[in-house]
Amino acid sequence: xxxxxxxxxxxxxxxxxxxxxxxxxxxxxxxxxxxxxxxxxxxxxxxxxxxxxxxxxxxxxxxxxxxxxxxxxxxxxxxxxxxxxxxxxxxxxxxxxxxxxxxxxxxxxxxxxxxxxxxxxxxxxxxxxxxxxxxxxxxxxxxxxxxxxxxxxxxxxxxxxxxxxxxxxxxxxxxxxxxxxxxxxxxxxxxxxxxxxxxxxxxxxxxxxxxxxxxxxxxxxxxxxxxxxxxxxxxxxxxxxxxxxxxxxxxxxxxxxxxxxxxxxxxxxxxxxxxxxxxxxxxxxxxxxxxxxxxxxxxxxxxxxxxxxxxxxxxx
Amino acid sequence: xxxxxxxxxxxxxxxxxxxxxxxxxxxxxxxxxxxxxxxxxxxxxxxxxxxxxxxxxxxxxxxxxxxxxxxxxxxxxxxxxxxxxxxxxxxxxxxxxxxxxxxxxxxxxxxxxxxxxxxxxxxxxxxxxxxxxxxxxxxxxxxxxxxxxxxxxxxxxxxxxxxxxxxxxxxxxxxxxxxxxxxxxxxxxxxxxxxxxxxxxxxxxxxxxxxxxxxxxxxxxxxxxxxxxxxxxxxxxxxxxxxxxxxxxxxxxxxxxxxxxxxxxxxxxxxxxxxxxxxxxxxxxxxxxxxxxxxxxxxxxxxxxxx
Numbered sequence: 027x028x029x030x031x032x033x034x035x036x037x038x039x040x041x042x043x044x045x046x047x048x049x050x051x052x053x054x055x056x057x058x059x060x061x062x063x064x065x066x067x068x069x070x071x072x073x074x075x076x077x078x079x080x081x082x083x084x085x086x087x088x089x090x091x092x093x094x095x096x097x098x099x100x101x102x103x104x105x106x107x108x109x110x111x112x113x114x115x116x117x118x119x120x121x122x123x124x125x126x127x128x129x130x131x132x133x134x135x136x137x138x139x140x141x142x143x144x145x146x147x148x149x150x151x152x153x154x155x156x157x158x159x160x161x162x163x164x165x166x167x168x169x170x171x172x173x174x175x176x177x178x179x180x181x182x183x184x185x186x187x188x189x190x191x192x193x194x195x196x197x198x199x200x201x202x203x204x205x206x207x208x209x210x211x212x213x214x215x216x217x218x219x220x221x222x223x224x225x226x227x228x229x230x231x232x233x234x235x236x237x238x239x240x241x242x243x244x245x246x247x248x249x250x251x252x253x254x255x256x257x258x259x260x261x262x263x264x265x266x267x268x269x270x271x272x273x274x275x276x277x278x279x280x281x282x283x284x285x286x287x288x289x290x291x292x293x294x295x296x297x298x299x300x301x302x303x304x305x306x307x308x309x310x311x312x313x314x315x316x317x318x319x320x321x322x323x324x325x326x327x328x329x330x331x332x333x334x335x336x337x338x339x340x341x342x
Numbered sequence: 343x344x345x346x347x348x349x350x351x352x353x354x355x356x357x358x359x360x361x362x363x364x365x366x367x368x369x370x371x372x373x374x375x376x377x378x379x380x381x382x383x384x385x386x387x388x389x390x391x392x393x394x395x396x397x398x399x400x401x402x403x404x405x406x407x408x409x410x411x412x413x414x415x416x417x418x419x420x421x422x423x424x425x426x427x428x429x430x431x432x433x434x435x436x437x438x439x440x441x442x443x444x445x446x447x448x449x450x451x452x453x454x455x456x457x458x459x460x461x462x463x464x465x466x467x468x469x470x471x472x473x474x475x476x477x478x479x480x481x482x483x484x485x486x487x488x489x490x491x492x493x494x495x496x497x498x499x500x501x502x503x504x505x506x507x508x509x510x511x512x513x514x515x516x517x518x519x520x521x522x523x524x525x526x527x528x529x530x531x532x533x534x535x536x537x538x539x540x541x542x543x544x545x546x547x548x549x550x551x552x553x554x555x556x557x558x559x560x561x562x563x564x565x566x567x568x569x570x571x572x573x574x575x576x577x578x579x580x581x582x583x584x585x586x587x588x589x590x591x592x593x594x595x596x597x598x599x600x601x602x603x604x605x606x607x608x609x610x611x612x613x614x615x616x617x618x619x620x621x622x623x624x625x626x627x628x629x630x631x632x633x634x635x636x637x638x639x640x641x642x643x644x645x646x647x648x649x
Contacts, residue, residue, distance in 0.1 A: 053528060060530045061445055067437030068446070071459050071504065074497050078469060081476035136372050143369025158637045160376050165551075165633045166383065167558025169600045170622045173607050177615060178386045204379050233355075235362035258464060265466020267561035268600075272607055292468050292561065299471075299565045305480055313565075317472040324464065 082321060085314030092308055098315070104278040104294070106312045107301075113312070115319055117278040121195065121288035122323070125270055126263040128199025128284055129206060133259050136203070137210025138252070142240040144211070145218045157212065164208040172272035175201035180273060193275030193287030201273065202266050210259045217251020218244045250335040257331035261324045267292035291320045387626060391619030399620060403573040404602065408613035413621055415572040416602040419488070420557060422576060422591060423598055426492020427499065427556050432549055435500050439507025439545075444533050463501040470498050471565030479566050486567035488576060489592040494562050499552035506548020510541035543643025547636045554632035558625055560600040571605075572597040599625055 090098070093113045101114025140160070144153050179197040184190045190197075221244050229239040245252060275287035276297040289297070295313045303310045402412025438459075446452040474494035484490040514537050522532040538545075576594035599621055606618035 057528050057530050061441075064437045064441035064445055067434045068441040068455050070434055071438055071462060071500060072455055074462060074473075074500070075458050077477055078465065078473045081473045082469070085476060136375060139369055139372040140376070143366070143373060147366050147369055156373055158633075159380070160373070161637075162630060162633055163376055163380055165554055165558075165629050166380070167560070167600055167622075167625050167629060169558065169560045169604050169607070170383065170387070170626060173603070173615075173618055173622055174383050174386060176607060177390075178382065204376065207376055235358045237362050237365040238358065261464045261466070265468065267466070267468045268604065271561075272604070292466070295468055295472070296561065296564050299475075299567065314472055314476070317469055320466060321469060324466070328464070 078321075082314055082318045085311050086318045088306075089308065089311035089315040092311075093315075102280050104289075106309050107298070111308070115291075115316065117280040118289060118291045118294055118316060119319065119323075120280055120282060121270075121274065121278070122264055122290040122292070122320070124282055124284055124288065125195045125199045125202060125266075125274060125290055126260060128196060129202035129263040129266075130256075130260060132200055132203025133206045133210050133263075134256060137207045137255070137259070138214055138245075140207065140211040141214035141218060141252075142237070142244075145215045145244070146236045146240050160208045160211060163205065166205075168205070168266065168268040169272075171201050171205055172268040175269050175273035187285070190285055191287055193273065193277075194285055195270075195274045195288055196284040198270045198273040199284060202263050202269050205266070205269070206259045206262045209262060210255050213255035213258060214248070214252045217248035217255065220251065221247045246338075249338045253331055253335050253338075257328055260327050264320065264324055264327075265292065267296060271296040291316045384623075384626065387619045387623045390616050391621070391623045394616050394620035395623065399617075404571055404597075404605075408611065408617055411606075411614075411617055413599060413602055413624070415575060416597045416599045416621075417624075418575055419568075419572070419596040420598045422488050423491045423495065423596065424553060424557060426489060426592070427495040428549075428553060430493055430496035431499050431503055431552065434496075435503030435549075435552075436507050436545060438500075439504045439511065440533060440538070442504070443508045443511040444529070444537065459501050459504055463505070467498055467559055468561040468565060470494060471562030473497075474562065474566045485593065486569070486595055487593045488596045490566050491563055491568060491596060491598070494566055495556040495559055498559060498562065499556050502552040502555065503545075503548050506551070507541070507545050510544020510548075511537060513544065514540045543639055547639045547643075550632050550636040550639070554629045554636070557632075558600055558629055560604055563598060563601055564604070568601045569595050569597050 098113055098115055100116075101112050102116055103112040103114050104117045105112045144156055148156065175197050176192075179201055180190070180192060180194065183194075183197055218240070225243060225247060226239060229243040234243070270290045271293040274290065274293060276289045276293050277287060278294065279286055279288035281288060294316055298309060298313050398410075399412045400417065401414055402410060403414050404416075405411040438455075442452065442455065446455075471494065474490060474497070478484045478490040478493055479486060484493075518536055518540065519532050522536050527535070572595060576596065577588060577590035603618045603621040603625065606614040606621065609615075
C-alpha cells in the first residue's frame with residue numbers, strides 16, 4: 027500500500043491498517059510473543075556459559091574424587107594413558123606457557139609496531155588496504171597454520187639450528203605469534219586512534235616526532251585498550267590447539283627449553299579425543315580437568331589485565 | 343644553566359627526525375612480515391598440493407594409498423555441518439542482537455548478557471568442544487553425529503554474529519525508527535520492515551565471517567569425535583519416495599575437510615602430506631573467498647548508504 031493510496035482513501039485508513047496488521051489486541055499479543063522469542067535468543071548465550079562451566083566442573087569433580095588436587099598440582103609427571111598413571115598437570119602447563127610466551131614475544135612487538143605504523147604513519151588509503159589483508163591472516167584455518175609450522179617453519183629453523191627436533195615448541199610458538207598479530211595490532215590501533223586529537227596535536231606542537239608521540243604520549247594514553255589487546259592475544263595463544271598438536275608433539279615434557287617438544291593442555295585434549303576412550307573413565311574425565319585448568323589460566327590473566335587497566339586507566 | 347647552542351639543538355632535531363624515518367621503515371617491514379607469511383603459506387601449500395587437485399580428488403573416498411585418496415566424504419560432511427551451523431546460529435544470533443540493541447531495558451540482567459557475550463568470544467574453541475562432548479554427545483545423546491558437530495560450531499560463531507548484528511543495527515539512525523513510530527508502526531514492524539533491511543549488509547558480513555571461521559575449525563570437532571576415515575556418504579536428504587525429505591543424515595557419522603587435513607598431516611609418509619596440502623589449499627581458497635566477499639559487502643554497503 028503506497029502513501030498516495032492512504033492519502034486518497036482517508037476514511038478507510040483504519041480498515042486498511044487492520045487488514046494489514048490485524049486488530050489492536052492481536053497485534054499486541056504478537057508483539058509480546060516476538061519480544062519473548064528475541065529475549066530467549068539473548069538468554070541462550072548465557073545458557074552456553076552455564077553449560078560450559080557446568081560440564082567442566084561436573085566432570086572435573088568426578089576426576090578429583092579419584093585424584094587428589096595436591097598431586098594434580100605438584101606431581102611432575104602426566105602419564106594418564108600409561109600403566110601406572112600419574113596425574114601432575116605441571117608438564118602440560120609449562121608446555122602451554124612456553125609456547126604462549128614465544129607467541130607473545132613475536133606478536134606483541136610486531137603487533138604494536140604495526141599499530142603505531144598504521145595509526146601514525148600510513149595514509150588512509152594504505153590503511154584501507156593493509157587492514158583487510160592482515161585480517162585475512164586471522165581467517166586462515168588453524169590446521170593450515172599447523173601444517174605450515176610442521177612442514178615449513180620447522181625445516182627452515184632446522185637449517186639454522188641443526189639440533190632442533192622435528193617436534194618443538196619454538197616453531198609452534200612463532201607460528202601462533204604470527205597468527206595472533208592481527209588481534210593485537212587492530213585492537214591496539216583502535217585504542218591509539220581513540221585518543222583525543224587534542225592530545226596528539228599538543229604533542230606535535232611541542233615538536234615531538236611521530237614515533238615520540240606514539241611511544242611517549244599515545245601508548246600511555248591508550249594503555250587500557252592496548253592492555254586488552256595483549257590479554258586477548260594471550261588468551262588466543264593459550265587456547266590455540268591445532269598448531270601445537272601438530273608442531274610441538276603430544277609428549278608431556280616438563281621443560282622450559284623451547285627447543286624441545288612438549289604437549290600443551292590443548293594438545294593433550296586432542297590426543298585423548300583421537301583415541302576411543304570409554305565415557306566415564308578416569309582418562310575421559312582428565313580432559314575436562316585439563317580444560318578447566320585452561321579456563322582458569324585465561325581467567326587469571328583476564329582478571330590481572332582488568333586490574334592493570336583499572337590502575338593505569340587515563341580518563342579524558 | 344647554560345643555554346644549549348643552536349648546533350646542539352639542530353643535531354638533536356636531526357637525530358629525532360632520522361629516528362622517525364627509521365621507524366617508518368621498521369613499521370613497513372613489520373607489516374610486510376604478516377603479508378610475507380601469508381604469501382609463504384599459500385606458496386608452500388600450492389607447491390606441494392596443486393598437483394593433487396584433480397577431479398578424482400573430489401570424487402574419491404580416503405584411502406590407504408595416498409595417490410588414490412580423495413576428500414569426497416569430507417567436503418560433503420563440511421557442507422552438511424555448515425547447513426546445520428547456519429540454520430542454528432543465524433536466527434539465534436540475529437535474534438539476540440536485535441533484542442540487545444532494540445528491546446533490552448537497561449538493567450543488570452542486560453549488562454550480564456553483554457559481559458557474557460564479550461567473554462564467550464574469548465573462550466578457546468576446544469573448550470566449546472569439551473562442553474559439546476559432555477552435553478550434546480552424552481547428555482542429549484546426539485552421538486558423534488553431524489547434528490552435534492553443526493550445533494557445536496553454531497555456539498562457537500554465535501558471539502561473532504551477535505556482535506556484527508548489534509554493530510550494524512547501531513549504525514541505523516534513530517530518526518528512521520522515529521519516522522516509523524510516527525506512522526503508527528509497532529516496535530516489531532519498525533524493526534523488521536525498516537531497521538533490519540537497512541542493516542542487512544553488516545549482518546550478512548558478520549554471518550559470512552562467522553561461517554568462514556566455522557569451516558576451518560578443527561579442534562572442537564576432534565573433541566566430539568569426528569572420524570578421519572569415512573568411506574561412505576551420509577543418507578541423502580532428498581528421497582524418491584514419500585515424504586521425499588529425510589533427516590537421517592543428521593545422525594550420521596561424518597568427517598570434515600580440516601579433520602581430513604589434520605589426519606593426513608599427522609601421518610609420517612610424505613605422500614599424505616601432499617594430500618594435506620591440497621586439502622589446505624582448497625580450505626584456504628574457501629575461507630579467503632568468503633572473507634573477500636565479506637570485505638566487499640562491508641565496503642559496498644558503507645559506500646551506498648548515506649544518511
